[in-house]
Amino acid sequence: MSVIPKIEAFAAELTEIRHDFHAHPELGFEETRTAQIVAAKLREYGVDEVHEGIGGTGVVGLIKGTGGGNRRVGLRADMDALPIEEASGVAYTSTNPGRMHACGHDGHTTMLLGAARYLAETRDFDGTVVLIFQPAEEGLGGARRMIEEGLFEKFPCDEIYGMHNDPNSEPGVVSVTPGPAMAGASFFDITIKGTGSHAAMPHQSRDPIVIGASLVQQLQSVVSRNTPPTKPVVLSVTKFLSGSAYNVVPDTATISGTIRYFHDDVSQMADQRIHELCAGMAQAYGIEIAVDLRNVFDVLMNDVDLTAAYVAAASDIVGADMAAESTEQATGSEDFADMLKVVPGAYCRVGHAGNIPLHNAAFVLDDAILPVGASIYARIVETRLPNG
Secondary structure (H helix, E strand, O other), X not given: OOXXXXXXXXHHHHHHHHHHHHHOOOOOOOOHHHHHHHHHHHHHHOOOEEEEEEOOOEEEEEEEOOOOOOOEEXXXXXXXXXXXXXXXXXXXXXXXXXXXXXXOHHHHHHHHHHHHHHHHHHOOOOOEEEEEEEOOOOOOOHHHHHHHOOHHHHOOOOEEEEEEEEOOOOOOOEEEOOEEEEOEEEEEEEEEXXXXXXXXXXXXXXXXXXXXXXXXHHHOHHHHOOOOOOOOEEEEEEEEEEOOOOOEEOOEEEEEEEEEEOOHXXXXXXXXXXXXXXXXXXXXXXXXXXXXXXXXXXXXXXXHHHHHHHHHHHHHHHOOOOEEEOXXXXXOOOOHHHHHOOOOEEEEEEEOOOOOOOOOOOOOOOOOHHHHHHHHHHHHHHHHOOOO
């Protein structure tokens, strides 16, 4: 592994920055403290322009290379935490109850800051780097809001790159999947409006729990009996909320969950079938069922040529035997997909030490990944905007 020496020289400072972010996690569109620190660091590093409040709490920085060219490369990192009570046991554990950087966004933000410092100091590239620090990646639409507020009109990019830590890979392994790499996602909330009664006289009710339990089973047929086997889809019911007492049949029940997909026609089919199943159950039981089904993430599509470029740049840092294109698609989702629908680019995963999965209360990010990620960000700029 050959981390850029200038970045390795301030790796300890990157660790301090990351630990501070980790100790003060903020949820989507609430990243006020994080954004203030990011903006202050960019100014300290000598970044040419720093713009705050893009997409709520987003920050955008511009660095101009010595070559003076017109091409522009975007680098993006997410800043938000998750609503999880931390149980990692680290010395810099969250000081905000019910908030935790359990997905490593504190690391992503720090890695992009590291790249920003290096690029601002060296400027050995021909063009402009657009640093995008995005809020609210965790299902709240931060990327879409930045785009809606004119991100790429105000700060146009010819290509764009993102990155995510990966505790499921060996340390230093970098992978990029060309084409459809991560699933699109919809969230749903289904409200069953029945009729309550005394639990000793359930015949007087339209029991939403019984109806809901049946509906949960029926929803699984969308995958097993309606989806072509060659087009993967995941439908998971993740919440079933109803009732407040032992002796009361409640009036309502709410079922919530998510659909993950790689093909738009499958997503449309799943949406239609959910509505049809709910309408059928409502008619069969003589009740009302309301469906709120909304797209949250698009399918993440990596540009084929820029995937190869990203792998080549990463190979300079981690070695040719540690960076490769992958055929593996992830059923997890990422709203960087929205940016890739506007600007061609690629999204990579960087492996690190640890065996606790993402979104787990005990997750710990390996700080050794910080200079690695920062170096990959910097190298893709230097290779895509070469001087001379």
